[in-house]
Amino acid sequence: MKNLFLILVMVLFTTIGMKAQDIRPAVGQVALEVNFTPLSASPIGLNYLKGRYLMSEDMVFRLGVDIRVHSDKSEPINGADPDINDERKMSYTQFGLYPGIEKHFGNMERLSPYIGAELGFVTKGSKSSYTDNNANTTVETKGAWSDGSNRGFTSIGLNVLAGADFYFAKKIYLGTEVGFGFQSMTMKEVEVTSGSTTNTTNVKASTTDIGFNFNPAIRLGFWF
Numbered sequence: 001m002k003n004l005f006l007i008l009v010m011v012l013f014t015t016i017g018m019k020a021q022d023i024r025p026a027v028g029q030v031a032l033e034v035n036f037t038p039l040s041a042s043p044i045g046l047n048y049l050k051g052r053y054l055m056s057e058d059m060v061f062r063l064g065v066d067i068r069v070h071s072d073k074s075e076p077i078n079g080a081d082p083d084i085n086d087e088r089k090m091s092y093t094q095f096g097l098y099p100g101i102e103k104h105f106g107n108m109e110r111l112s113p114y115i116g117a118e119l120g121f122v123t124k125g126s127k128s129s130y131t132d133n134n135a136n137t138t139v140e141t142k143g144a145w146s147d148g149s150n151r152g153f154t155s156i157g158l159n160v161l162a163g164a165d166f167y168f169a170k171k172i173y174l175g176t177e178v179g180f181g182f183q184s185m186t187m188k189e190v191e192v193t194s195g196s197t198t199n200t201t202n203v204k205a206s207t208t209d210i211g212f213n214f215n216p217a218i219r220l221g222f223w224f
Contacts, residue, residue, distance in 0.1 A: 023110055027056055029224060032050070035219065048096060050064040059104070060114070064099075075088070086133055089128060089129045090128040092126040093125050097119075098119065101117060110166055112165040118159045120157040120159070125152045125188070126145055141192050152190075157184065159179035172223075173219075180212050189204050
């Protein structure tokens with residue numbers, strides 16, 4: 001309700017005195033979207049890179065891409081001897097892909113409601129290692145970090161969508177969207193290797209969620 005009120009207020013002030021001409025994008029144009037939360041400390045945010053392509057006057061192809069790479073290396077002091085430094089390495093890589101399609105309807109100049117569907121695929125791989133230089137041994141963990149955090153996983157989902165875009169300026173819109181669908185996530189097996197011995201500390205585990213989902217931020221998009 002707060003986001004809806006903000007949209008209505010912005011619409012009121014931005015449409016006064018404007019002529020509804022050449023507001024909508026042309027076929028073949030591309031849009032980029034960000035999350036807009038004007039009352040937060042960071043009003044512009046981005047969950048992942050999201051673009052749209054206008055295939056026809058009422059059909060839009062959408063694609064979200066999420067790429068995250070993190071690595072950390074440290075040398076904690078081993079025991080009371082400051083001259084002996086152990087080595088800890090931790091890293092993960094995450095990749096997500098969200099293709100979808102939207103069917104827009106209505107013949108309104110500024111408001112463009114739509115229905116659609118979106119697939120979601122995300123995979124994350126994690127690993128860490130700890131080398132004790134005093135004992136000259138290395139313990140490697142695959143599938144998560146050694147403390148159990150950043151567990152690797154693979155997820156796939158499908159959402160049915162309903163939303164609307166409102167063009168308050170030339171080829172610039174605010175929007176909101178709600179979805180209903182499912183997501184199936186499989187946590188990856190965690191293996192710990194020390195020397196020539198490998199043990200499985202966590203086996204694969206799967207969960208499935210079905211229900212509504214909603215982005216609380218306002219969608220702010222720009223067509224190019």
